[in-house]
Amino acid sequence: YFQTALLAFKVKGPKPLPFVGNALLINDSKKLEKIGSDCYEEYGPVFRAWISFIPTIFIYQPDHLQAVLGSSKQTDKNFLYSYMHNFIGEGLITNNGYKWLTHRKYIQSYFNINYLDRCVKTFSKHSKMLIKKLDNSDGLIKITNFVNDSVLNVLHEIVFGLQAEDEELKTKSPFRKGKLLVHERLTKPWMLFEFLYRLTSYGDMEITQKSKLQNFTKQVLENKKANRKVNREHSLLDIFIKISETHFDFTEEDIINEACTFMLAGQDSVSSAISFTLYFLAKYTEYQDRAREEVDEILDSCENNPKVSDLNDMKYLGCCIKEALRLCPSVPIIARKLSEKLVLDDITLPSGCNVFIAPYITHRLKHLYPNPEEYNPERFFSENGKSRHPYSFIPFSAGPRNCLGYKFAMLEMKTIISYLLRNYCIHLDQRSDKLNVLYRITLRAKGGIWIKLEKR
Ligand code: HEM
Numbered sequence: 466y467f468q469t470a471l472l473a474f475k476v477k478g479p480k481p482l483p484f485v486g487n488a489l490l491i492n493d494s495k496k497l498e499k500i501g502s503d504c505y506e507e508y509g510p511v512f513r514a515w516i517s518f519i520p521t522i523f524i525y526q527p528d529h530l531q532a533v534l535g536s537s538k539q540t541d542k543n544f545l546y547s548y549m550h551n552f553i554g555e556g557l558i559t560n561n562g563y564k565w566l567t568h569r570k571y572i573q574s575y576f577n578i579n580y581l582d583r584c585v586k587t588f589s590k591h592s593k594m595l596i597k598k599l600d601n602s603d604g605l606i607k608i609t610n611f612v613n614d615s616v617l618n619v620l621h622e623i624v625f626g627l628q629a630e631d632e633e634l635k636t637k638s639p640f641r642k643g644k645l646l647v648h649e650r651l652t653k654p655w656m657l658f659e660f661l662y663r664l665t666s667y668g669d670m671e672i673t674q675k676s677k678l679q680n681f682t683k684q685v686l687e688n689k690k691a692n693r694k695v696n697r698e699h700s701l702l703d704i705f706i707k708i709s710e711t712h713f714d715f716t717e718e719d720i721i722n723e724a725c726t727f728m729l730a731g732q733d734s735v736s737s738a739i740s741f742t743l744y745f746l747a748k749y750t751e752y753q754d755r756a757r758e759e760v761d762e763i764l765d766s767c768e769n770n771p772k773v774s775d776l777n778d779m780k781y782l783g784c785c786i787k788e789a790l791r792l793c794p795s796v797p798i799i800a801r802k803l804s805e806k807l808v809l810d811d812i813t814l815p816s817g818c819n820v821f822i823a824p825y826i827t828h829r830l831k832h833l834y835p836n837p838e839e840y841n842p843e844r845f846f847s848e849n850g851k852s853r854h855p856y857s858f859i860p861f862s863a864g865p866r867n868c869l870g871y872k873f874a875m876l877e878m879k880t881i882i883s884y885l886l887r888n889y890c891i892h893l894d895q896r897s898d899k900l901n902v903l904y905r906i907t908l909r910a911k912g913g914i915w916i917k918l919e920k921r
Contacts, residue, residue, distance in 0.1 A: 470520045472815065511524055522821065539807070595615045627685065639678050701723075776883075794824035
């Protein structure tokens with residue numbers, strides 16, 4: 466701690482306030498955006514920020530990111546993740562060391578092309594259901610609500626094998642209601658101490674919330690075990706049960722934690738990326754038209770039942786999604802606690818140092834992305850990105866702890882957006898013309914995104 470604090474006194478950074486340090490910036494989107502855009506010119510390649518009494522170091526240069534994210538020795542998460550337990554659970558995202566490494570190996574081996582092809586069928590089914598719902602709406606809609614619902618239904622089916630039509634699921638599932646408490650804790654210094662936090666109403670809420678998620682999952686798991694057909698891995702829960710049968714260190718508690726982790730990891734991240742992409746396509750219709758041309762051709766040739774290979778062929782749409790993720794990376798902060806000291810040019814970060822990485826900042830560095838505020842999918846044409854550093858685009862993080870659901874997420878986003886483009890011309894409603902972003906554990910559009918749908 467003292468070595469990082471000493472370093473934090475030496476390195477430049479935004480002016481801290483007494484007691485809270487720089488934590489209140491979380492609530493001030495405008496100031497955050499300004500720091501995000503100007504920090505390289507103002508502070509150089511590294512800056513410090515105080516979260517109350519906790520010193521943190523922000524890095525954003527691709528070669529610095531590679532030194533941390535690319536290293537198999539720097540995979541430990543820091544204190545921020547222990548505040549996410551109510552939301553993300555104690556699974557792959559928050560665990561460290563041997564447990565993380567073994568779980569990652571066990572689970573990753575199942576995320577192969579056959580599994581993804583099965584997932585794509587579920588994405589298509591839910592996209593078709595979404596179109597039916599939208600056909601019955603009056604055309605002027607808050608698309609964020611519809612997308613959130615659809616993504617959550619996909620997850621209930623993929624993780625638990627539960628069908629969206631099941632009324633009981635709609636009313637009973639606690640995964641619809643979770644409240645994120647991390648930013649409350651970061652902005653109130655006394656809540657950083659676990660024992661004090663437990664005494665507050667937030668602490669209480671967290672315990673209730675977490676037990677609801679776990680009890681629901683446990684119930685589904687028990688039903689599944691009772692009615693299980695051997696060798697039929699329809700849901701992730703089936704896969705987790707299979708893993709636990711061959712690996713005795715993967716316990717029932719682990720199954721529950723990992724199921725909760727996947728339910729939450731795949732929720733807001735995907736729905737906010739879809740919503741932001743739709744925002745940009747509605748705002749810049751020339752890109753929308755071009756993406757639709759590609760989608761029409763591919764969906765025609767596969768008779769509206771795309772497979773992984775068809776979605777992989779949607780290269781232009783892929784560039785539109787990537788460019789939306791560049792400007793609005795769903796996960797705005799990735800953090801690590803250094804397991805060993807690290808030398809970055811002329812700065813030495815001590816072991817134990819809290820390193821923060823903000824894709825938002827890296828994605829706006831002018832030397833990597835000229836005219837960074839402009840939405841331009843062509844940046845991601847393969848011929849235009851050749852000279853860019855592999856760690857200059859990190860919405861899914863990178864290295865050994867990158868997003869395990871990266872391919873799954875890209876396929877899901879492409880499926881849902883392609884069905885929307887196939888069925889509608891999308892126009893931006895005036896009230897959403899200017900994007901106001903809230904910086905939470907996942908990025909979201911303040912007030913949602915309002916669009917007008919014109920049936921084709
Ligand atoms: C657009 C959608 C998504 C984005 C932008 C995204 C982004 C990320 C990022 C940045 C991380 C690293 C977090 C960190 O190091 O702090 C991560 C980890 C992870 N994500 Fe995603 N994610 C998305 C969708 C998904 C989906 C759909 C799933 C599951 C099906 C998923 C599962 C995971 C898991 C399990 C990890 C932890 C990996 C590990 O630590 O080994 N993500 N994701």
